[in-house]
Amino acid sequence: MQKIKNFWTRIKSWSLFKKILYGVLILVVIFGGYRIFGPKDNSANITTDFVKFGNLKETILATGQVTSTTDLSLSFNSSGIVRTLRAKIGDKIKTGAILATLDQGNELAALTSARGALAGAEARHKRILEGT
Numbered sequence: 106m107q108k109i110k111n112f113w114t115r116i117k118s119w120s121l122f123k124k125i126l127y128g129v130l131i132l133v134v135i136f137g138g139y140r141i142f143g144p145k146d147n148s149a150n151i152t153t154d155f156v157k158f159g160n161l162k163e164t165i166l167a168t169g170q171v172t173s174t175t176d177l178s179l180s181f182n183s184s185g186i187v188r189t190l191r192a193k194i195g196d197k198i199k200t201g202a203i204l205a206t207l208d209q210g211n212e213l214a215a216l217t218s219a220r221g222a223l224a225g226a227e228a229r230h231k232r233i234l235e236g237t
Contacts, residue, residue: 179204185211 185207192204 183207185209 187205188208189206190204191206192198192202198204
């Protein structure tokens with residue numbers, strides 16, 4: 106009977122040892138899994154700096170062709186030499202504004218000739234009415 110009691114105490118103490126051993130092994134596996142699969146340390150990727158006052162600039166570099174939404178074809182009623190140019194590139198133009206004028210030398214000569222012909226015709230008409 107003594108042998109059975111000794112054997113039984115051995116089994117009891119052995120099962121307690123197993124429980125402790127298994128408990129420690131489970132804790133080691135959990136800790137190792139947390140270290141391997143847990144969150145990564147990203148402190149090496151963090152950049153810090155102090156607040157500074159400064160000017161903000163935005164620069165856009167682009168290549169291409171700028172096109173207008175409205176294309177206009179400008180033309181004069183007659184051809185000639187441009188005497189004055191009243192608009193510059195980039196100016197805002199209102200409706201009816203004069204952009205350029207042509208040299209009117211030939212037209213002024215024709216106007217003077219026409220006025221002389223009119224004056225001559227009026228003089229002939231007046232002579233006829235007066236009956237000289």
